[in-house]
Amino acid sequence: MKMNCSETRVRLDDYYDDELSVLEFRAVNEHLASCDECKHELQAVDALRQALRDMPVAEVDDEFENRIFGEVRKHYSGASSSRFAAGFMTAMAAGLALWFATSIFIPQLPVDDASQVVMVALNDAYEVRLKFDAPVDLEQVTLSIDLPDNIELEGYADRKELTWQTQLKQGQNILALPLKAVAIGEGELVAQLFYGDKSRSFRVILKTTGNDALIYQVRKFNSV
Amino acid sequence: MWPIRRSDHQLFEQLMRPHLKYLYRLAYRLTGQQHAAEDLVQEVMLKLFPRLEEIEKIEKLSPWLSKVLYRVFIDQLRKDKRSPVDLIGDDESIYETQPGKEQQPAEVTESEILQKKIQYAVTHLNEDQRILIMLHDVEGYSLLEIQQIQDVPLGTLKSRLNRARAKLREILKEVEPYATYERVKGVRGI
Ligand SMILES: [Zn+2]
Numbered sequence: 001m002k003m004n005c006s007e008t009r010v011r012l013d014d015y016y017d018d019e020l021s022v023l024e025f026r027a028v029n030e031h032l033a034s035c036d037e038c039k040h041e042l043q044a045v046d047a048l049r050q051a052l053r054d055m056p057v058a059e060v061d062d063e064f065e066n067r068i069f070g071e072v073r074k075h076y077s078g079a080s081s082s083r084f085a086a087g088f089m090t091a092m093a094a095g096l097a098l099w100f101a102t103s104i105f106i107p108q109l110p111v112d113d114a115s116q117v118v119m120v121a122l123n124d125a126y127e128v129r130l131k132f133d134a135p136v137d138l139e140q141v142t143l144s145i146d147l148p149d150n151i152e153l154e155g156y157a158d159r160k161e162l163t164w165q166t167q168l169k170q171g172q173n174i175l176a177l178p179l180k181a182v183a184i185g186e187g188e189l190v191a192q193l194f195y196g197d198k199s200r201s202f203r204v205i206l207k208t209t210g211n212d213a214l215i216y217q218v219r220k221f222n223s224v
Numbered sequence: 225m226w227p228i229r230r231s232d233h234q235l236f237e238q239l240m241r242p243h244l245k246y247l248y249r250l251a252y253r254l255t256g257q258q259h260a261a262e263d264l265v266q267e268v269m270l271k272l273f274p275r276l277e278e279i280e281k282i283e284k285l286s287p288w289l290s291k292v293l294y295r296v297f298i299d300q301l302r303k304d305k306r307s308p309v310d311l312i313g314d315d316e317s318i319y320e321t322q323p324g325k326e327q328q329p330a331e332v333t334e335s336e337i338l339q340k341k342i343q344y345a346v347t348h349l350n351e352d353q354r355i356l357i358m359l360h361d362v363e364g365y366s367l368l369e370i371q372q373i374q375d376v377p378l379g380t381l382k383s384r385l386n387r388a389r390a391k392l393r394e395i396l397k398e399v400e401p402y403a404t405y406e407r408v409k410g411v412r413g414i
Contacts, residue, residue, distance in 0.1 A: 051338045052361045058258040
């Protein structure tokens with residue numbers, strides 16, 4: 001194979017990257033041996049590539065890694081729920097305290113749209129945690145909670161429906177609902193999220209049993 | 225993976241720590257800004273923590289992580305139409321430096337001039353071309369690795385890369401300050 005200048009030029013990058021077939025590689029080599037102009041072009045390819053490889057990267061400081069993992073720990077410890085819960089707190093009358101776990105995590109319910117069954121013991125207070133995953137920060141979100149007949153919001157017996165405005169931050173948002181089983185039975189807790197013209201429902205089936213067995217998805221609710 | 229235990233965080237950090245440096249580097253190449261790059265790595269880590277069980281089973285983490293980071297970056301680009309502008313708009317951006325403005329010609333070496341020109345020129349590539357040049361020619365990812373990251377056929381990648389380089393050279397030729405230096409120093413252009 002013989003190559004002229006233009007055939008050689010178009011292959012110089014691949015020659016430099018060792019991406020040519022053996023035959024082409026030889027042909028380019030041969031041409032370069034006898035053509036100063038193409039040799040000069042190859043030097044230009046080399047200079048350009050060298051300069052590209054030398055492009056600077058701004059150094060991170062020593063705390064970079066700790067900062068990253070610190071955020072992950074903070075984010076996945078429930079601590080980020082406070083802003084989200086703010087609207088809820090306002091919506092509720094005084095006298096009801098919400099307790100957020102910041103160190104211990106319990107399984108959250110429900111995950112996305114999947115219905116989950118939670119067993120709760122009669123006359124005991126529990127914290128049911130609803131997890132909302134937001135793809136981006138969302139301002140002006142309306143959240144409504146509908147409670148079944150067998151369940152009350154702790155300290156707020158007469159409200160079966162609650163609606164309030166809130167915000168979601170990107171990622172996980174946790175809402176801890178203090179619930180109390182007041183009657184044996186089964187019912188559905190429905191949480192609905194409205195954002196713009198979109199809405200999403202989350203459902204949890206709450207079954208009340210007569211015994212005191214604590215089921216893992218729910219946790220004792222502590223008033224503070 | 226719930227409930228989260230303290231040991232989950234420890235395991236996650238143990239698995240991820242060796243990869244943060246090059247992920248940041250990759251993020252920096254993609255975003256061109258330190259803060260944006262740090263945010264991108266942060267975002268990736270936040271997204272990955274819930275996938276700890278899956279991550280534990282992955283044998284070769286680095287290509288997988290590069291791909292995740294790339295995806296998150298592209299998602300952000302799509303979400304934020306202003307991003308291509310933001311990429312060069314920040315005060316700490318390395319890309320915004322005008323070639324050869326603040327230095328005295330006498331102190332500037334040929335390779336420094338070229339460096340300035342290149343930093344300027346990459347901002348004038350389109351997003352796809354810039355990313356490809358960054359991955360392949362700057363960071364040294366092979367075409368096969370890029371194929372894995374971008375899910376684009378090899379042949380397509382090759383022709384894209386060639387077009388990107390042609391465009392880069394075209395821009396480099398147009399960068400005026402270099403021509404000035406060329407005359408001042410009498411060096412041969414590339
Ligand atoms: Zn020739």
